[in-house]
Amino acid sequence: MAIEITVPRLGWSMEEGIFGNWLKANGDTVSAGEPLFSLESDKVTMDVEALDSGVLHILATSPQPGDVVTVGQLLGHLLREGESVPVVSSPERTPVSPRARAVAKELGVDLAQVQPRPGKQRIIAADVQKIARPLPHRVTVATRMEESFRAPHFYLHADADAEALAHYRDQRRPLSYNDLLLKAIALALTRHPRVNAYWANDGVVARVTHHVALAAQVGEQLLTPVIPNPAEKSLAQITADRLEVLERCRQRTTRPADFADASATLSNLGPFGVDRFQAILNPPQSIIVAAGSIRKRPVVVGDAVVARLTLPISLSVDHRVVDGVAAAAFLQTLIAILEAPGATGESWG
Amino acid sequence: MNLYRTMQLIRTAEEQLARCHARGLVHGACHTYVGQEAIAAGVCAHLNNDDVVFSTHRGHGHALAKGLPPAELFEELFGRAGGCSRGRGGSMHLFSPEIGLMGTSGIVGPSILQAAGAGYSFALRKTNQVAVAFFGDGAVNNGAFHEGLNLAAIWKLPVLFVCENNQFATEVPFAYAAGNPEVASRAANYGFTGVSLDGNDALAVHRAAGEAIARARQGLGPTLLECKTYRTRPHSEGMGDYTYRTREEVAAWRERCPIARLRATLIERGEATAAALDAIDAELRAEIAAVSEAAEKAPFPESSTATTHVYATPRRVDAPAEPGTREISYSAATLEALDHEMARNPHIFVLGEGIGVRGGNFGTTVGLYAKYGAQRLRDTPITERGFVGLAGGAAMTGTRPVVDFMFIDFINDAFGEIINQIAKMQYMSSGRLRMPLLLRGCVGIGHAAATHHSGSYHSIYSHIPGLRVVMPSTPYDAKGLLIHALRCDDPVLFLEPRELLSLKGPVPEGDYEIEFGQARTLLAGNQITVVGLGHLAQRALAAARSLQAEGLSVEVIDPRTVSPLDTESIRRSLAKTGRLLIVDEAFGPCGIGAEIAAQMADIGFDLLDAPIRRLNGAFAPTPYSPTLEPEVIPSQARIEAAIRELVDE
Numbered sequence: 002m003a004i005e006i007t008v009p010r011l012g013w014s015m016e017e018g019i020f021g022n023w024l025k026a027n028g029d030t031v032s033a034g035e036p037l038f039s040l041e042s043d044k045v046t047m048d049v050e051a052l053d054s055g056v057l058h059i060l061a062t063s064p065q066p067g068d069v070v071t072v073g074q075l076l077g078h079l080l081r082e083g084e085s086v087p088v089v090s091s092p093e094r095t096p097v098s099p100r101a102r103a104v105a106k107e108l109g110v111d112l113a114q115v116q117p118r119p120g121k122q123r124i125i126a127a128d129v130q131k132i133a134r135p136l137p138h139r140v141t142v143a144t145r146m147e148e149s150f151r152a153p154h155f156y157l158h159a160d161a162d163a164e165a166l167a168h169y170r171d172q173r174r175p176l177s178y179n180d181l182l183l184k185a186i187a188l189a190l191t192r193h194p195r196v197n198a199y200w201a202n203d204g205v206v207a208r209v210t211h212h213v214a215l216a217a218q219v220g221e222q223l224l225t226p227v228i229p230n231p232a233e234k235s236l237a238q239i240t241a242d243r244l245e246v247l248e249r250c251r252q253r254t255t256r257p258a259d260f261a262d263a264s265a266t267l268s269n270l271g272p273f274g275v276d277r278f279q280a281i282l283n284p285p286q287s288i289i290v291a292a293g294s295i296r297k298r299p300v301v302v303g304d305a306v307v308a309r310l311t312l313p314i315s316l317s318v319d320h321r322v323v324d325g326v327a328a329a330a331f332l333q334t335l336i337a338i339l340e341a342p343g344a345t346g347e348s349w350g
Numbered sequence: 351m352n353l354y355r356t357m358q359l360i361r362t363a364e365e366q367l368a369r370c371h372a373r374g375l376v377h378g379a380c381h382t383y384v385g386q387e388a389i390a391a392g393v394c395a396h397l398n399n400d401d402v403v404f405s406t407h408r409g410h411g412h413a414l415a416k417g418l419p420p421a422e423l424f425e426e427l428f429g430r431a432g433g434c435s436r437g438r439g440g441s442m443h444l445f446s447p448e449i450g451l452m453g454t455s456g457i458v459g460p461s462i463l464q465a466a467g468a469g470y471s472f473a474l475r476k477t478n479q480v481a482v483a484f485f486g487d488g489a490v491n492n493g494a495f496h497e498g499l500n501l502a503a504i505w506k507l508p509v510l511f512v513c514e515n516n517q518f519a520t521e522v523p524f525a526y527a528a529g530n531p532e533v534a535s536r537a538a539n540y541g542f543t544g545v546s547l548d549g550n551d552a553l554a555v556h557r558a559a560g561e562a563i564a565r566a567r568q569g570l571g572p573t574l575l576e577c578k579t580y581r582t583r584p585h586s587e588g589m590g591d592y593t594y595r596t597r598e599e600v601a602a603w604r605e606r607c608p609i610a611r612l613r614a615t616l617i618e619r620g621e622a623t624a625a626a627l628d629a630i631d632a633e634l635r636a637e638i639a640a641v642s643e644a645a646e647k648a649p650f651p652e653s654s655t656a657t658t659h660v661y662a663t664p665r666r667v668d669a670p671a672e673p674g675t676r677e678i679s680y681s682a683a684t685l686e687a688l689d690h691e692m693a694r695n696p697h698i699f700v701l702g703e704g705i706g707v708r709g710g711n712f713g714t715t716v717g718l719y720a721k722y723g724a725q726r727l728r729d730t731p732i733t734e735r736g737f738v739g740l741a742g743g744a745a746m747t748g749t750r751p752v753v754d755f756m757f758i759d760f761i762n763d764a765f766g767e768i769i770n771q772i773a774k775m776q777y778m779s780s781g782r783l784r785m786p787l788l789l790r791g792c793v794g795i796g797h798a799a800a801t802h803h804s805g806s807y808h809s810i811y812s813h814i815p816g817l818r819v820v821m822p823s824t825p826y827d828a829k830g831l832l833i834h835a836l837r838c839d840d841p842v843l844f845l846e847p848r849e850l851l852s853l854k855g856p857v858p859e860g861d862y863e864i865e866f867g868q869a870r871t872l873l874a875g876n877q878i879t880v881v882g883l884g885h886l887a888q889r890a891l892a893a894a895r896s897l898q899a900e901g902l903s904v905e906v907i908d909p910r911t912v913s914p915l916d917t918e919s920i921r922r923s924l925a926k927t928g929r930l931l932i933v934d935e936a937f938g939p940c941g942i943g944a945e946i947a948a949q950m951a952d953i954g955f956d957l958l959d960a961p962i963r964r965l966n967g968a969f970a971p972t973p974y975s976p977t978l979e980p981e982v983i984p985s986q987a988r989i990e991a992a993i994r995e996l997v998d999e
């Protein structure tokens with residue numbers, strides 16, 4: 002009997018995932034334990050290993066990279082000596098309800114990608130909507146954001162003078178402000194251990210690491226990949242780490258560690274012309290830094306109004322973990338670091 | 351001289367119409383009255399403008415004698431906008447209510463019943479008007495003759511029944527068709543006077559009609575005139591004539607021409623000179639030639655108006671009162687509505703078997719007889735076609751009849767009156783007649799009533815343009831819709847599910863109206879739409895409530911009126927749920943459920959997530975035995991199962 006290759010469940014709640022790509026070619030001999038194909042759930046991207054050995058036969062209808070697949074969906078077979086590909090009785094065209102057709106048209110969903118709910122014959126509107134809506138990460142974003150809103154937030158705002166920061170960056174192109182901000186946030190965290198903590202069900206848990214996540218749009222997805230330990234890294238290393246993890250996101254080859262254990266998140270909408278904004282916490286983190294655009298603004302210096310580059314910073318804080326004064330102190334430190342880049346004694350590289 | 355002029359007008363007009371028919375100017379049938387003119391002229395000479403005439407397919411003469419301008423007759427036959435029926439009728443459907451011409455009819459018989467109804471109106475309104483029914487020998491073997499004459503007799507209605515016995519019904523000789531060929535003698539069966547006359551003797555007809563009409567005006571009741579005559583042209587223009595009668599016979603009757611006969615008499619008696627009569631003839635010839643020529647040039651009706659006047663323009667009504675907290679039964683709610691309207695409108699009267707002193711089999715009129723008297727709560731003989739046809743005539747002449755059938759099954763004896771007459775009258779008269787008429791009765795399976803007392807007829811009647819079909823499922827809706835029905839100008843079939851008559855619910859004490867064509871959401875839900883009709887609207891509601899315990903969210907809609915049908919509300923619900931089940935105890939094929947399904951498959955196609963399902967009564971007559979009866983009507987359990995299944999699709 003040919004062995005079926007199906008989409009596995011990567012976490013207990015997974016119903017669908019996104020197919021990555023085949024890691025073996027049609028006709029390859031595969032032994033148990035070898036990676037067969039990559040698959041992305043809402044949490045991770047994983048290489049799925051073969052459970053048996055045999056000659057790989059990939060179904061003609063195999064999903065393409067980026068396609069949504071459902072748990073249990075047949076992808077191909079492993080054939081032993083002398084076995085041939087089982088004839089998959091080509092089922093009749095899956096019936097689609099008129100409503101499902103209309104909804105698919107409206108949402109721009111390809112009905113060929115839609116499956117009826119388990120045990121059902123007909124594709125209905127809900128099946129289409131499920132596909133149209135939750136690329137799995139969307140569900141993650143939604144549940145995260147909902148969770149986030151359960152945390153009692155408060156917000157602090159301050160503008161950093163960015164003349165020095167701009168000068169510093171201009172000397173080190175292609176260094177990005179994001180790298181500078183990641184570095185500054187990590188440094189500020191090392192000096193404010195009470196901020197470097199999060200709320201668990203039974204109380205505050207202190208962190209020992211100082212990883213910082215960066216909110217990034219990758220294709221359709223909002224992701225927050227983690228840059229480990231920027232406080233201890235050179236800016237060049239931070240740039241390299243950032244580019245690498247973003248590339249993994251694009252390739253859908255991230256590892257669980259790429260999303261784990263950040264103390265804080267940087268959300269920088271400055272490049273998009275946003276003057277200033279408040280971000281929503283990325284649970285379980287207790288702070289998130291929202292950076293606005295760096296540009297000339299009127300600033301009072303002595304008794305004169307002068308035009309200076311400024312960087313608006315908003316800090317969103319989980320009040321269960323951090324009180325106002327502690328958060329204000331953190332913000333103050335952050336501003337000070339940003340206003341004097343490289344001057345603080347720590348390695349900026 | 352006037353009689354002569356009228357007869358010659360008819361003759362001249364019809365000879366010209368016959369020519370026009372041959373030339374193709376008359377688009378449809380054309381039955382001439384040639385040879386019978388003395389009767390229309392002799393009878394109508396006694397009628398005032400507000401007296402009314404109901405006529406037949408052979409009605410040009412009656413129309414002209416009643417005062418219809420020849421131009422309106424010609425234009426109607428030529429299909430022009432200025433025709434008396436605005437091009438909606440043609441030769442067999444001439445309407446001019448303004449001059450008391452209440453219609454010629456393409457159906458043999460109903461004129462008799464309608465004239466009786468007009469007589470009822472005049473008696474109730476205490477006017478001095480009379481009604482005349484013209485009909486041929488072909489009608490006297492028809493039930494309408496028996497039923498209409500009997501009703502006019504027992505209620506002493508001011509009606510003149512004029513039988514124009516031209517000895518043939520198309521080609522069937524009356525001598526062959528009648529067991530008793532002496533029509534006049536049949537009046538005795540009903541206890542009033544019948545007179546047999548030479549219908550080609552204008553003066554004799556004039557005299558007899560005068561006496562009969564005078565008696566009617568005095569409240570002495572109806573008279574039957576049998577006018578023996580002969581039509582000397584074929585049954586209808588263009589038809590052959592000599593398969594059933596001989597050329598000699600026709601020629602002999604031509605010799606007995608009523609116009610020539612009157613002319614001779616007038617000259618003989620010195621009442622007119624030949625020259626004076628010739629002058630009339632010449633004048634009429636010139637007039638008709640001019641009329642015919644002008645009609646040929648007259649404009650046709652706008653084709654966009656082909657479907658106007660099917661219904662009266664609906665009245666705007668205030669939003670109905672809130673249900674409040676007072677609870678009464680369905681029966682009590684409709685009784686309250688009827689009582690309220692009878693007090694308000696003295697022209698409402700009720701016809702039915704046992705609706706007088708007894709108060710109706712289902713208590714529909716309890717207590718009203720004592721308040722409003724016998725003339726407004728009229729017990730009837732068992733003569734459904736008769737009193738429905740009569741009600742139609744009454745509605746056309748200023749009163750508002752309510753026909754209480756008790757069990758709606760009996761309505762079928764009156765099918766033709768409803769479909770061919772009542773429903774079409776507003777349209778045929780191009781909106782000049784109103785048909786404020788209510789037909790009510792109990793519907794539905796239950797109480798081991800078996801098959802002759804358990805029918806559901808809403809689907810059949812909703813197929814018919816011109817009717818409103820109402821079937822409320824709550825006391826509140828029943829009262830509001832009945833009041834609206836009693837104030838609307840259209841004929842309304844008001845169906846009361848027998849199994850709901852004792853259902854109690856909140857009903858306001860005052861009057862309020864619920865407009866037709868507005869469905870009610872009995873229960874809101876979002877997984878499936880269930881449209882329930884009548885009794886089964888309530889059963890669907892019970893099913894939906896019990897399924898709530900299983901976590902199913904069912905929306906239950908009661909259309910409340912089947913015609914007009916509120917498809918928009920159903921579509922809106924479908925937009926929410928994507929699933930539709932229709933439950934109706936009436937038979938499935940060609941039923942309202944099929945109609946709703948078809949409409950939703952059309953306007954709601956893109957909303958459907960599953961096939962549309964129907965649950966109907968079994969396609970079988972209703973059985974009696976308690977082990978059989980429940981089998982033919984969808985039970986609550988079956989409704990629940992159907993809902994579950996459809997949600998699971």
Ligand SMILES: Cc1ncc(C[n+]2csc(CCOP(=O)(O)OP(=O)(O)O)c2C)c(N)n1
Binds near residue numbers: 407457520
């Ligand atoms: C109820 C009904 N059945 C059949 C016909 C078809 N039909 C039209 S005229 C006619 C003969 C009517 O004879 P009669 O009542 O004597 O009138 P006449 O044509 O002789 O004036 C018939 C049978 C009809 N119009 N209505």
Ligand SMILES: [Mg+2]
Binds near residue numbers: 486487517519
């Ligand atoms: Mg006849």
